[in-house]
Amino acid sequence: MVSSKEYPLTDLLIRGTEINYLFICPTKLWYFSHGLTMEQESEWVDLGKFLHERSYFGEEKEVQIGSIKIDFIKKGDIIEVHEIKKGKSMEKAHEMQALYYLHYLKKLSIRARAVINYPKLRETKEITLEGRESEVEEAIGKVEQIKSLPAPPKPVKTKKCKKCAYYELCWV
Numbered sequence: 472m473v474s475s476k477e478y479p480l481t482d483l484l485i486r487g488t489e490i491n492y493l494f495i496c497p498t499k500l501w502y503f504s505h506g507l508t509m510e511q512e513s514e515w516v517d518l519g520k521f522l523h524e525r526s527y528f529g530e531e532k533e534v535q536i537g538s539i540k541i542d543f544i545k546k547g548d549i550i551e552v553h554e555i556k557k558g559k560s561m562e563k564a565h566e567m568q569a570l571y572y573l574h575y576l577k578k579l580s581i582r583a584r585a586v587i588n589y590p591k592l593r594e595t596k597e598i599t600l601e602g603r604e605s606e607v608e609e610a611i612g613k614v615e616q617i618k619s620l621p622a623p624p625k626p627v628k629t630k631k632c633k634k635c636a637y638y639e640l641c642w643v
Contacts, residue, residue: 487539489614490571494564499637500614501623507640539575542588550576550583557591561631566598567610573600574607 492500534541545551552572556565569585576583577600585598600607617624626632626641635641 484538485571485611485614487541487568487571487575489618490610491561491564491568493610493614493617494567495561495631496626496629496635496637497613497617497624498626498641499635500617501620502637502640504614504618505623507637537575537579539572541572550581552576552583552585553588554585555588555590557589559589559592562596566596567607569598570600570603570607571610573598574604574611 489500489504492503534544541552542555543553545553552569554565554569554572559565565587569587573583573585587596587598589595628642632638632642
């Protein structure tokens with residue numbers, strides 16, 4: 472068992488989506504973490520949900536463990552955490568989200584590995600935490616810092632903005 476002195480549990484309150492959004496847009500992260508959710512009106516999010524629902528039949532989906540929600544898991548000698556993504560345009564965000572899940576589970580003394588599934592591309596990518604703990608901990612610190620700001624960080628316009636559910640909030 473891992474002691475809480477060795478691993479403080481404060482970062483266990485962060486959601487995987489928040490880690491993901493850190494690498495997509497800090498402004499989006501701030502809005503999301505402060506309860507401003509715009510995704511329910513986004514056709515891109517609807518497309519992702521459709522893909523998620525129609526892929527990987529027979530798997531237990533939307534597995535909630537504490538503050539994280541994993542797309543699906545496979546049980547065996549080691550837990551296999553799976554994330555389903557539409558495409559690779561935000562691969563770094565996907566990877567960091569999967570790494571965060573592994574970090575989170577490690578703190579709960581659960582051995583796991585992660586796989587990112589790109590069903591439209593018919594590709595998978597295996598992710599391991601080994602040698603990347605400090606990268607995850609740095610991301611956790613950045614998420615906590617952005618969440619604690621009194622106002623959202625100023626948005627930076629990129630080509631990703633046009634497909635973002637928060638576009639009007641930032642740019643109109």
